[in-house]
Amino acid sequence: MSHAAQIDKLMERASALLEATDYLPCEAACVQALELARQDGDYDRIARIMMPLQEARRQRRQIAEDAGVFVLTGHHRKPEEILDKHPAGCLLLTDPPYTAEDERALRALARQRNCFVEIQRMDRCELRSAFLAGLEQRGDAALARIDHAQPVEQKIDSLLDRLDYIGDHEIAHQRLAEWSRAAARNRLK
DSSP states (O other): OOHHHHHHHHHHHHHHHHHTTOHHHHHHHHHHHHHHHHHHTOHHHHHHHHHHHHHHHHHHHHHHHHHOEEEEOSSOOOHHHHHHHOSEEEEEEEETTOOHHHHHHHHHHHHHTTOEEEEEEEEHHHHHHHHHHHHHHHHHHHHHTSOTTSOHHHHHHHHHHHHHHHTTOHHHHHHHHHHHHHHHHHHHO
């Protein structure tokens, strides 16, 4: 059987699995078809594989998200131990103690066991960047929720209520100073 025929057969199976909401076997069939299409340089088939693969992975990710986020750090555990405890969820591996090989092994075992997990490994620099990006997003969101049409004193109160929550967001502090100067000028009028 040619690769093209194998791919078509795999994708017929993947479509049926997707329709049956059997996402993990659907993803596996898509990945297998994708590898065959890649070997042949069959870009048309690669393009057609993407939508069902994307949907199966989106569903897997949503189910994993619903199960929770688990940060695995400190004591190094084997993939079997991790999946026994967390057969579903978003698993964040910290480096150290986890390596890229640990991440690959965990992902392979999760596929073998049909686990609804998302796995990501971050080193200390990546964790710091993610943490700081999260703080920045919080501050941006807090500023966006303030009704800029309201009087300056109310904007100040709204932002002061959120100040502890947003940490050291620079623009929020600058806006607070700017609005406070405006409020002070208004009082002098």
